[in-house]
Amino acid sequence: AQTVTQSQPEMSVQEAETVTLSCTYDTSESNYYLFWYKQPPSRQMILVIRQEAYKQQNATENRFSVNFQKAAKSFSLKISDSQLGDTAMYFCAFMKNSGYALNFGKGTSLLVTP
Amino acid sequence: GAGVSQSPRYKVAKRGQDVALRCDPISGHVSLFWYQQALGQGPEFLTYFQNEAQLDKSGLPSDRFFAERPEGSVSTLKIQRTQKEDSAVYLCASSRTGFSPDYGYTFGSGTRLTVV
Numbered sequence: 041a042q043t044v045t046q047s048q049p050e051m052s053v054q055e056a057e058t059v060t061l062s063c064t065y066d067t068s069e070s071n072y073y074l075f076w077y078k079q080p081p082s083r084q085m086i087l088v089i090r091q092e093a094y095k096q097q098n099a100t101e102n103r104f105s106v107n108f109q110k111a112a113k114s115f116s117l118k119i120s121d122s123q124l125g126d127t128a129m130y131f132c133a134f135m136k137n138s139g140y141a142l143n144f145g146k147g148t149s150l151l152v153t154p
Numbered sequence: 155g156a157g158v159s160q161s162p163r164y165k166v167a168k169r170g171q172d173v174a175l176r177c178d179p180i181s182g183h184v185s186l187f188w189y190q191q192a193l194g195q196g197p198e199f200l201t202y203f204q205n206e207a208q209l210d211k212s213g214l215p216s217d218r219f220f221a222e223r224p225e226g227s228v229s230t231l232k233i234q235r236t237q238k239e240d241s242a243v244y245l246c247a248s249s250r251t252g253f254s255p256d257y258g259y260t261f262g263s264g265t266r267l268t269v270v
Binding site: 083 | 210
């Protein structure tokens, strides 16, 4: 079974600053996908960024980038130029290459302050 | 529709009552998933449909939970004889294809069930 651990229950960052959210996972799979989802108060899970394990290059989506360390089983999310609208719960998730179910961590609550 | 629609948005049930939660996926989406999100936790997989076929129900917590998607579009998650531990947000997601890491899932806004 795969486990996903997010060790930071809460984080706070000032507007325009950079923040990094941590995620580690445990798996015996050699190929898989990793995701960061954002869940605002509306409750809808919104995909932020996705990384395929066989790709060494770290994924980037505008202000969001990841630091994927496969050997260390670490997948952190960096948010640059933080905006008030980034305030939300952030969940790290794992999916096996041949799978369809997402395994989520417990989440990190991010607060962006003016 | 433009997104995944779930109803009701909130549901309060008395312990022992039966409830039915509805999910309207994006039109034409083949795959449909149900997740349960307890307070302060990440979502946990409940069940997976490909069209009308329920391919995986391994995450359903007990035989009080039942899901169906009879025509391959709308899905209903039914919980019989609700218990307090069933209180959670129930999220539905749909995807265009079967295995979908490449296409991603679209989630609905969930139904918050409170059992009193």
